[in-house]
Amino acid sequence: MKFFTTASTLAALASLVAAQTSDPFINTPTGVTTCLTSSLTFGGTHPPFTLVVLPGGQASGTPVETIVSGTNATTYPWLVNLDAGSYITLEIRDNNGNLQYTSPITVIAGTSTSCVGTTATWTPSSVLLVSLVSLVPLSCCKACSPAKPGLFDEFMI
Structure with a gap:
């Protein structure tokens, strides 16, 4: 009886975790700083992925910038070329058109602004x-x- 209770509890927890997993997913980066590289981590079952910057909290907003398009990678070193104080949300789109978003992020001031407004590619x-x-x-x-x-x-x- 104890085994059955433990097994059913584990099955319920597994289904709860599966229900909370988004596909695709993108982790909200911390310490996003002007003119420094921020390591973005993301993934899903339907690559390639496109990552874009949106105005903070505006899922239907006009993209500020496309970070990378058509990548099969699950990490990306993004040179933050935005002004300090910019309030942004990152969006991931997979090959099936599925979307997910980070929590809103405020860009922190760095020691340089020389990259602001430039297009960085890697x-x-x-x-x-x-x-x-x-x-x-x-x-x-x-x-x-x-x-x-x-x-x-x-x-x-």
Whole structure:
């Protein structure tokens, strides 16, 4: 009898948790600061995802900015290019058109405003390319023979 009660309680809790899980989801970031990177975490079962900035608390508002569009990632480093004091909400849209929102966020003043109003883009491939190129000395390019043939072929000058 005790096993049945425990099992039914666990089943009820599992269904309650499942009912509260949103798909897609986006976590409300903390410490969103002008001209600093804020790590956004999100996900769902129907990628790709689009993340946009809306006026705070206005789910039907006109987007202030598109942060990233068509990503399959579940994290994104967003350079906060908004003025301190901006009151915003982040929206996630999945491939099926389902929407979810963060709680409203007030942007905190940073030590710089040089990025405000700029369009910041980040792609993993460009970061990887810069990282790999910086590992290959310029004096080596054509003359070196890497341990794995063809490894740096696209970087040869």
